[in-house]
Amino acid sequence: MKAKPTYRWLPMPYHSILLFITWLLLNNTIDNGHLVLGAFLALVIPLLTAGLSKPQPAMHKPWLTIKQCLLVLGDIVTANIEVAIQVMGPLENLNPAMVAIPLDLNAELPITLLASTVSLTPGTVSAEVSSCRGYLYVHVLNLKDEQALINTIKQRYEAPLKEIFEC
Numbered sequence: 001m002k003a004k005p006t007y008r009w010l011p012m013p014y015h016s017i018l019l020f021i022t023w024l025l026l027n028n029t030i031d032n033g034h035l036v037l038g039a040f041l042a043l044v045i046p047l048l049t050a051g052l053s054k055p056q057p058a059m060h061k062p063w064l065t066i067k068q069c070l071l072v073l074g075d076i077v078t079a080n081i082e083v084a085i086q087v088m089g090p091l092e093n094l095n096p097a098m099v100a101i102p103l104d105l106n107a108e109l110p111i112t113l114l115a116s117t118v119s120l121t122p123g124t125v126s127a128e129v130s131s132c133r134g135y136l137y138v139h140v141l142n143l144k145d146e147q148a149l150i151n152t153i154k155q156r157y158e159a160p161l162k163e164i165f166e167c
Contacts, residue, residue: 003117009043011050016042056109057165075121075156083122086142097143098127101136102155110161111136117157 023038115126
């Protein structure tokens with residue numbers, strides 16, 4: 001795949017566009033002064049922060065990305081209902097636990113997205129990634145079967161991320 005050209009004066013063009021639009025939305029005006037200041041900030045801030053960014057793996061398969069986002073949104077709604085039912089029931093029926101999920105991902109961005117996805121789904125919270133990046137530690141509100149949870153997270157969330165980022 002051919003690398004995208006980077007320009008020294010515009011190192012992060014998408015960030016610049018987002019900053020410019022955000023500036024105008026925050027000020028709720030398109031006066032000349034705000035257009036000029038927004039453009040100035042959209043050019044200067046990425047120039048000042050470009051050295052802080054780390055190279056991340058490219059995202060491939062945009063349709064799979066959209067499908068995965070929709071799947072996660074559906075899981076969030078379903079899990080909200082399940083957690084509400086569990087919490088409204090007898091608390092002694094809950095079985096909270098910490099589970100170590102072995103990771104096949106190796107890049108920071110996909111691991112972060114996996115941890116965020118797990119945390120967004122009610123009933124589970126990503127607690128930590130091991131220092132060797134080999135495990136994601138997850139707190140579960142009601143653990144019924146540890147291996148089933150591990151398999152679900154790996155198949156439902158990690159496998160598509162591996163495919164999207166090709167890592």
